[in-house]
Each structure stands twice: as C-alpha cells, then as structure tokens.
Amino acid sequence: MLVELKVNGEKRSADVPPETTLLKFLREYLDLTGAKLGCDVGDCGTCTVIVDGLSVNSCLMLAVKATGSNVTTIEGLANNSELHPLQKTFEDLGALQCGFCGTGMLMSAKQLLDDNSDPTDFEIRDALAGNLCRCTGYTKIIAAIKDAAKILRA
Amino acid sequence: MATKPTKDVIDQKVGIQDTDNSLTGALRVKEDHPVIYPLSLPENDERQATPAVGQSATRSDARLHGLGQTQYIDDIKFPNMIYAKVLRSERAHAKIVSIDVSEAEAMPGVYATVTGKEFPTNSFGPTLQDQPVLADTVVRHFGDGVAAVAAVSEQVAQEALKKIKVVYEDLPVVLDPEEAFKDEILIHGPKSNTYASKVIKKGDVKKALAKADHVFTNRYKTQFVEHVPIEPHASIALWDGNGRVTLWSSLGRITLGREDISRTLDIPQSKVRMIGTIVGGNFGGKNEITNEPILALLSKKTGRPVKCTYTRGDEFVSSTIRHPFIMDYTTGINNDGKIVARKIRMLLDGGAYCSWTGTTIGKGSILAAGPYNIDNLQVESFAVYTNKTTTGAMRGFGAPQVCFAYESQMDEMAHALGIDPLTIRLKNTFREGSLSPTSQTLHSVVVEESLLQASEAFGWNRG
Amino acid sequence: MHMTPMTYEQPKTPAEAISILDECGEKAKVLAGGTDLIVDLKHKPGGVSVLVDVTRIPELQGIEETAEGLRIGSAVTYTEIMTSSVCQKLIHVVCEASHTVGAVQTRSLGTLGGNLVTCVPSADSAPAIMVLESQVTIAGKNGERTIPVEDFFVAPRKTCLEPHEILVSLMIPKKNLGKPAFFLKAGLRKGQALALVNVASSLNVVAGKISEAKIALGAVAPTPIRVPAAEKFLEGLDPTDENLKKAANMAVEAAKPIDDFRSSANYRNQIINVLTYRTLKSCVDAQ
Numbered sequence: 001m002l003v004e005l006k007v008n009g010e011k012r013s014a015d016v017p018p019e020t021t022l023l024k025f026l027r028e029y030l031d032l033t034g035a036k037l038g039c040d041v042g043d044c045g046t047c048t049v050i051v052d053g054l055s056v057n058s059c060l061m062l063a064v065k066a067t068g069s070n071v072t073t074i075e076g077l078a079n080n081s082e083l084h085p086l087q088k089t090f091e092d093l094g095a096l097q098c099g100f101c102g103t104g105m106l107m108s109a110k111q112l113l114d115d116n117s118d119p120t121d122f123e124i125r126d127a128l129a130g131n132l133c134r135c136t137g138y139t140k141i142i143a144a145i146k147d148a149a150k151i152l153r154a
Numbered sequence: 155m156a157t158k159p160t161k162d163v164i165d166q167k168v169g170i171q172d173t174d175n176s177l178t179g180a181l182r183v184k185e186d187h188p189v190i191y192p193l194s195l196p197e198n199d200e201r202q203a204t205p206a207v208g209q210s211a212t213r214s215d216a217r218l219h220g221l222g223q224t225q226y227i228d229d230i231k232f233p234n235m236i237y238a239k240v241l242r243s244e245r246a247h248a249k250i251v252s253i254d255v256s257e258a259e260a261m262p263g264v265y266a267t268v269t270g271k272e273f274p275t276n277s278f279g280p281t282l283q284d285q286p287v288l289a290d291t292v293v294r295h296f297g298d299g300v301a302a303v304a305a306v307s308e309q310v311a312q313e314a315l316k317k318i319k320v321v322y323e324d325l326p327v328v329l330d331p332e333e334a335f336k337d338e339i340l341i342h343g344p345k346s347n348t349y350a351s352k353v354i355k356k357g358d359v360k361k362a363l364a365k366a367d368h369v370f371t372n373r374y375k376t377q378f379v380e381h382v383p384i385e386p387h388a389s390i391a392l393w394d395g396n397g398r399v400t401l402w403s404s405l406g407r408i409t410l411g412r413e414d415i416s417r418t419l420d421i422p423q424s425k426v427r428m429i430g431t432i433v434g435g436n437f438g439g440k441n442e443i444t445n446e447p448i449l450a451l452l453s454k455k456t457g458r459p460v461k462c463t464y465t466r467g468d469e470f471v472s473s474t475i476r477h478p479f480i481m482d483y484t485t486g487i488n489n490d491g492k493i494v495a496r497k498i499r500m501l502l503d504g505g506a507y508c509s510w511t512g513t514t515i516g517k518g519s520i521l522a523a524g525p526y527n528i529d530n531l532q533v534e535s536f537a538v539y540t541n542k543t544t545t546g547a548m549r550g551f552g553a554p555q556v557c558f559a560y561e562s563q564m565d566e567m568a569h570a571l572g573i574d575p576l577t578i579r580l581k582n583t584f585r586e587g588s589l590s591p592t593s594q595t596l597h598s599v600v601v602e603e604s605l606l607q608a609s610e611a612f613g614w615n616r617g
Numbered sequence: 618m619h620m621t622p623m624t625y626e627q628p629k630t631p632a633e634a635i636s637i638l639d640e641c642g643e644k645a646k647v648l649a650g651g652t653d654l655i656v657d658l659k660h661k662p663g664g665v666s667v668l669v670d671v672t673r674i675p676e677l678q679g680i681e682e683t684a685e686g687l688r689i690g691s692a693v694t695y696t697e698i699m700t701s702s703v704c705q706k707l708i709h710v711v712c713e714a715s716h717t718v719g720a721v722q723t724r725s726l727g728t729l730g731g732n733l734v735t736c737v738p739s740a741d742s743a744p745a746i747m748v749l750e751s752q753v754t755i756a757g758k759n760g761e762r763t764i765p766v767e768d769f770f771v772a773p774r775k776t777c778l779e780p781h782e783i784l785v786s787l788m789i790p791k792k793n794l795g796k797p798a799f800f801l802k803a804g805l806r807k808g809q810a811l812a813l814v815n816v817a818s819s820l821n822v823v824a825g826k827i828s829e830a831k832i833a834l835g836a837v838a839p840t841p842i843r844v845p846a847a848e849k850f851l852e853g854l855d856p857t858d859e860n861l862k863k864a865a866n867m868a869v870e871a872a873k874p875i876d877d878f879r880s881s882a883n884y885r886n887q888i889i890n891v892l893t894y895r896t897l898k899s900c901v902d903a904q
Binding site for chain 2: 008017027028033034035036038039040041044046073074075076078079081082083086087088090092094096097098099100101102103106132133134135
C-alpha cells in the first residue's frame with residue numbers, strides 16, 4: 001500500500017505491506033533510525049514520534065494509518081540550523097547515559113513543552129510515564145526538561 | 155540561544171493538500187521548519203579544559219544522542235543484508251530426537267539455515283564452556299536455541315521458523331535449586347548439578363558459636379532479576395571472500411567475543427574482527443556472545459551480511475539474568491552487640507549454563523559476611539544447574555544478594571537485642587586496618603564516618 | 618516481531634465495515650487505536666489477515682451533547698476525551714479514568730470504545746462509564762441495537778458482539794451529566810500499570826439523603842461489575858462515614874478477586890474496601 005505523509009516537513013512516500021508499523025516504515029524505508037525498537041509492544045517508549053502534534057508509540061501505529069499526517073521524529077527536532085533547547089539542555093546536564101531511550105524521551109518532552117510551557121514536576125513525570133530508562137534514574141532528564149522549558153519561555 | 159519554534163498549519167509550499175480533513179479534524183497541525191544542514195552547534199567549551207577534577211565535563215556521546223545520530227547495532231544497515239531468527243526450544247529439559255529444517259529451507263525468501271552440529275566446537279562460556287551455540291542433543295531451558303534461519307526479511311525468517319520440525323523427548327525437569335542439589339535429576343550428566351563452590355574459613359566458627367551469648371539463624375532468599383537493557387541484543391556478521399569474519403555486536407566484551415568466535419568456528423583469531431559500538435545498556439547482560447557464531451556461519455553460507463536482534467521476549471528467556479541466592483546465616487553475637495562468629499551457607503540458582511557464575515559465587519562469598527569485623531567466619535557456597543534461564547553477570551556479581559541478607563539479619567538481631575540498628579553496625583564495622591573475610595588488610599576505610607554523616611543528614615536519633 | 622501479512626480496509630460507513638466483517642468472519646479484526654490489537658497480533662497472529670480500520674467512519678467519531686445526553690463515538694481517543702472541555706465539565710470521572718490508562722502515547726491512539734471491545738476485567742474506562750449508567754450502540758447486519766454497557770461484557774475478552782457487529786457509540790444519559798462521580802485505580806505503578814483493582818462511584822445527596830448511588834468494580838471479577846446490594850443499601854440513607862464504610866464492605870462481598878502474579882485476592886479485597894469508601898466519600902464531599 002502506498003503511504004504518503006510528511007516527515008519533518010518533507011513529503012515522503014513508500015509502498016509498504018499494510019502490516020508495516022510506522023516504526024519500521026521510518027527505520028527501514030526512510031532510513032530514519034532515530035526512533036528505536038525496544039519492546040515493539042508500546043511499553044518502553046523508545047519508538048515515540050509525534051504524529052499531528054501528539055506523541056505516539058510508532059510500533060503500535062500502522063504506517064498506512066499515518067497517511068496524510070505530519071510526523072516529527074528526532075531527526076526533525078533541531079530547529080532550522082540550531083539544536084532544540086531540549087537537545088541543548090540534555091547535553092549540558094548529561095541527562096542521557098547509553099542514550100537508547102533518549103530519542104523517545106526527547107520526543108515526549110517536545111510534545112509536553114509544545115502544549116505546556118511551564119510544566120510542574122508532576123506533569124513532566126506524567127508525560128514521561130511511557131518512556132522507560134534503565135540507566136539514569138530520570139533525575140537529570142526531568143531537570144533538563146525544566147531548563148528547556150525555561151529557555152523556551154524566555 | 156534558540157528562539158521558540160514557529161508553528162504553522164500545513165505548508166502549502168511543499169504541495170501537499172490535506173484532502174481528507176476528517177483525519178486531522180479538530181487537531182491543529184503543529185509544524186516546525188525542516189532542519190537545515192550544516193547545523194550551527196555550540197562549540198565544546200572551557201569545561202573541557204584541565205584540571206579535570208571538580209569540573210563537570212560534557213559527555214562525549216551527548217551530542218549524537220541528542221541528535222538521534224548515535225549508531226546502535228540495529229541502526230546499521232548494509233547492502234544485501236539479510237535477517238536471521240533463532241528457534242527457541244520452549245521446553246525446560248528435553249532430548250532432541252531430530253531437527254528437520256528442509257521445509258524452512260525450501261521457503262521462498264529463505265537463504266540458509268543452521269543447526270548446532272554444524273559448529274566445529276558447539277560450546278562456549280566465559281568460565282566453563284558448557285553452553286552450546288545451538289543445542290544439538292539436549293535442551294536445558296526454555297530459551298535454548300535449536301536452529302536458525304536467514305531470510306530476505308525478518309518477517310519471512312519468522313514465518314520460516316514455524317516450518318522447522320523438532321522432535322523432542324521430554325526429560326524430567328528440575329526447577330528448584332535445593333532439589334537440583336540432590337542430584338536426582340542431572341542436567342549436565344554425568345556431572346553433578348553442583349558446578350561451582352567456594353569455601354572461606356577464618357578462625358574457629360564452631361567454638362565461637364558455642365561461646366556466643368546469642369545465636370541467630372535466618373534464611374534469606376532473593377529472586378531472578380532481568381537487566382532489561384532498553385536496547386535488545388543485536389549483531390551483524392559478514393564472512394568475506396578472504397575467509398575473514400567481521401562482527402558488529404552490542405557485546406560489551408569484544409576480546410572475549412573474538413575468542414569465542416575463533417573457538418566455536420575453529421578459525422584463528424587473526425581471522426576474526428569484532429566491532430563493538432555504543433551499547434544501549436549492558437549492566438552485565440551483554441558480557442558474552444549470544445547469536446554471533448550463528449550469524450557468522452549463516453553469512454559464510456550465504457555470502458551476505460546477516461543481522462539478528464533479540465525480541466524483548468528473548469531478553470527475558472534467553473539472555474542471562476541475576477542469580478537467585480538462598481542464604482542461611484548463623485550468627486553468634488554477644489549481649490553488647492559484638493558479632494563473634496558467622497557461619498553462612500549459600501545456594502546459587504545457577505540456571506541452565508555456567509556463564510559468569512564463577513565470578514558471582516566468588517564475589518558473593520567474599521562479601522557475604524558484610525563489612526564487619528568477624529574473627530570466626532565460615533562461608534560455604536554452591537552453585538547448581540537448574541532448567542531455567544542462564545544466570546550470569548549483573549551489576550554487583552553477588553554483592554546485592556548477600557547485602558540483603560547480612561543487613562536484614564543485622565536489623566533482626568538489633569531488634570531482638572534491643573540495640574539501636576546504627577549502634578550495632580558501628581560496633582562491628584570495618585575500620586582502618588581491619589582484615590577482610592579473606593584476610594586482606596583494608597585501607598582508606600570510611601564506613602564509620604559515612605554511617606555517622608548519613609545518619610546525621612537524615613536525622614537518625616540513636617536510641 | 619512482525620505481524621503476518623494483512624490486508625487493510627478503511628470503510629467510510631458502518632454498513633461498509635459490517636459487510637467486510639460479515640464476509641471475512643474470524644479472519645477480520647476491527648482496528649481503531651491498535652494499542653491492544655497490534656500487540657495481540659504480534660504475539661498471536663491467530664489466522665487474522667484483514668484489518669478493518671473504523672476510525673474514518675464519521676458515526677464512530679465525535680463528542681456531542683444531544684437531547685438524550687452525551688454521545689461519544691467508539692473511535693474517540695482517550696486524549697480527545699481528556700482535552701474536551703465538554704467531557705471535563707460533564708463527565709469528569711471518565712477523564713480521570715482515561716488519564717490512568719497507559720501513558721501519553723497510549724492515550725493518543727487508544728480509544729475508549731476499543732477498551733470496551735478488548736473487554737479485559739481491568740478495563741479502566743468501564744467502572745467510570747458504568748456508574749454513569751451508560752448505554753452502548755452496536756450496529757450489525759441486522760440493524761442497530763442499544764444496550765446498557767454492563768450487558769456488553771460477557772466474559773474476559775468476550776463481548777456480546779457478533780462477528781459482523783461493530784461498537785458505534787456510547788451514550789451517557791442527560792440526568793447523569795455533571796453528577797458527582799469519582800474513579801480510583803490501584804496498580805503496581807502510577808503509570809503504565811494494569812489495575813489490581815479499579816473502582817468508580819457516583820451519587821447525589823438530595824434533601825440530606827443519598828440518592829442514586831452507583832458503584833462499579835473492575836479487575837475483581839470476570840467482567841467489570843456493579844454492586845447492586847450496596848447501591849440499594851445506600852438509597853435514602855444519611856451520607857455518614859459509617860454508611861459509606863458499610864457499603865464498601867458490601868463491595869468486597871460482591872467481588873471475586875483472584876490470586877495472580879500481580880497480587881493476592883486478600884490484598885485486592887482490602888483495596889476494594891478502601892477505594893470504594895474513598896470514591897463514595899469524594900462524591901459526598903463534592904455535592
């Protein structure tokens with residue numbers, strides 16, 4: 001089936017078997033390997049991308065369902081030619097260790113800050129409930145999101 | 155400083171008309187401008203200058219992580235690459251009567267299959283080489299691989315596994331380590347199920363226990379823990395025309411991996427190139443090979459790069475996990491809270507194969523007495539095979555399990571004797587020059603200072 | 618994991634969907650958000666080869682207030698419910714329950730209707746809509762029918778839907794819009810957790826006496842259940858702690874929790890007691 005959508009502002013398309021998930025579509029057909037496969041059943045959140053403004057588990061969404069949508073992945077997070085404040089604060093605070101959960105975390109954080117410019121700690125934790133990290137204990141990730149929110153509000 | 159990204163509705167310049175408005179409906183489409191390369195990135199700053207101590211430094215991998223450009227094994231793709239899947243036994247203990255891969259091989263899209271008997275040396279392991287690459291005579295736990303398939307896609311490979319016919323003859327199963335210890339059902343027969351042991355002796359524990367004011371006997375048990383690295387195990391193999399095999403792997407210990415490849419495939423190490431990259435979480439679980447020899451052989455047979463990743467289910471059943479410990483602590487302690495003797499017996503659930511049990515039993519035994527001055531000590535530990543997931547290395551190598559035991563018992567004794575839990579620890583703790591359980595003189599010991607500072611910080615009032 | 622090869626249909630009307638389902642029988646499955654179905658298909662293909670995506674059917678979308686009450690299409694997502702000011706105002710308990718489902722990503726795709734169709738005993742949306750006396754509308758080749766939501770659940774993972782039928786919409790009757798109602802869920806975690814127990818209660822206090830108390834329990838019986846004994850008991854009583862606690866005890870009597878790897882029946886009974894009391898108390902305090 002032909003899937004035509006916009007990914008990071010660019011028109012992309014590919015002919016894929018209908019049972020292809022959006023995750024496989026991005027990683028294997030479009031070579032956008034930022035979104036990761038961690039569990040494939042929507043529990044770990046490493047596959048998180050933003051579809052029409054909402055963060056979703058791309059491993060649970062069929063690519064064909066995303067036809068006509070606007071998808072934002074980590075590869076599109078940087079704005080114009082600069083890092084997104086989240087990418088900057090994650091780097092500055094050393095929020096990630098092995099980094100595997102990172103792209104999913106950043107996309108969930110982006111959706112949060114797009115909708116809520118001054119999230120409380122609880123709201124940040126709630127927004128990250130679907131993103132698991134085994135390395136860091138989340139503390140610096142949460143701090144980096146708060147810092148990025150501050151930068152975005154300025 | 156980045157400016158707040160602008161949000162536009164659908165960009166007409168790119169030429170997409172959203173003809174079906176019911177999809178986006180009431181949702182407002184938020185969209186940033188596409189990323190323009192080259193990115194203007196912040197330069198590494200003065201935090202990279204020495205002196206290093208006391209300075210915070212930017213992690214060298216942080217930039218690529220944030221951009222999503224870090225290449226993990228599963229992100230690597232080669233032209234003509236094919237995909238492998240491994241059939242798992244899903245039996246706890248059984249003899250393999252026959253394996254028939256012919257129907258799988260005949261499937262369109264399948265390039266090759268491999269079974270255990272095709273490996274020149276079908277065994278590996280960091281201490282004992284008791285684990286088969288692919289089981290060929292007997293399966294000893296649910297997660298044992300019995301055959302593998304390489305196909306044009308993962309989906310085809312997955313379907314092909316269903317066509318592999320394995321005939322098993324079920325064997326009696328032993329799951330409980332104490333049952334396994336009895337050697338009534340042998341898992342690696344004719345060897346005893348007890349495959350590792352350690353004894354530490356100091357002083358005269360029998361005499362000292364007899365003289366102690368009180369003797370406490372408690373049993374503590376810990377459970378399986380799986381590392382759950384967010385990145386599943388992944389590897390790619392390429393056997394080239396010069397007879398050299400290159401492996402890209404999420405494996406943490408690549409020199410050990412190279413040894414295992416050389417051994418199992420019977421090729422010199424000079425013909426093995428092992429490439430490790432950023433690992434998405436290890437915690438001990440990626441310390442030994444998994445699929446690498448399988449992929450190497452499949453690549454040899456097909457001349458193609460072959461990739462295989464574990465599913466999350468494989469991670470729980472086929473990758474290594476933490477050893478459960480059964481720990482019996484008999485401690486002689488006087489009325490003033492001074493421990494005079496400690497006798498410990500530990501039984502490690504050693505899973506289907508040895509893996510890193512040697513290190514675990516060693517570390518666990520040495521640390522079992524706790525950071526306490528005990529002149530009369532005996533530790534006896536055993537590791538037994540069971541028909542369960544292989545227990546291997548996991549953060550601490552036995553230390554967390556014994557810590558649970560000795561600290562729990564400390565609290566129980568404190569409670570029974572009416573002594574404050576902090577006081578009882580301070581009475582017994584290591585100090586500068588104390589001897590470890592194996593009589594090593596300890597220096598830079600700050601246990602007492604740490605306990606006092608910590609208890610001060612969280613407001614512990616000593617009773 | 619990969620799903621087996623599928624064909625994908627996107628009907629634009631209920632009739633189209635019904636016709637495909639009728640033709641394909643067990644080979645076809647209705648796809649809305651996919652947060653349950655796709656997981657199941659990855660683990661157990663079970664001979665399914667046709668996916669019928671119902672999210673483009675207008676009748677299955679929309680949140681609207683009608684003369685009858687509040688109508689919610691079965692393909693409306695949890696996020697749409699939670700961000701709808703109409704839902705927040707009139708059926709806040711359903712927004713609360715929706716918030717406890719999975720995580721943000723689950724809620725962007727997952728639908729309340731899908732939660733009902735998956736029909737696990739622990740379905741989080743069920744107790745909340747049950748205490749508002751919701752009705753569900755089903756369409757099939759023999760026409761439409763509307764039934765109380767309690768009758769929709771038959772057994773674990775089994776609804777009353779015939780293979781050719783689809784769940785079209787949910788209706789919360791006008792008299793219950795804005796009724797004080799509360800939901801609580803106990804899980805091993807605060808997010809991404811399956812309920813050990815979930816409870817909802819609703820009631821009015823009229824002239825100082827409890828009226829129209831409804832209590833629903835999830836995860837403690839083969840399907841989500843109401844507690845008619847406790848509801849009857851409370852009718853006309855003073856809203857005292859003592860009475861609420863007695864009702865909570867009756868909820869425990871009505872439940873049949875099991876021991877499983879997540880929790881014990883004994884623990885679940887204790888939680889039922891506490892959560893029932895707390896939700897009832899919140900209703901009383903919210904009058």
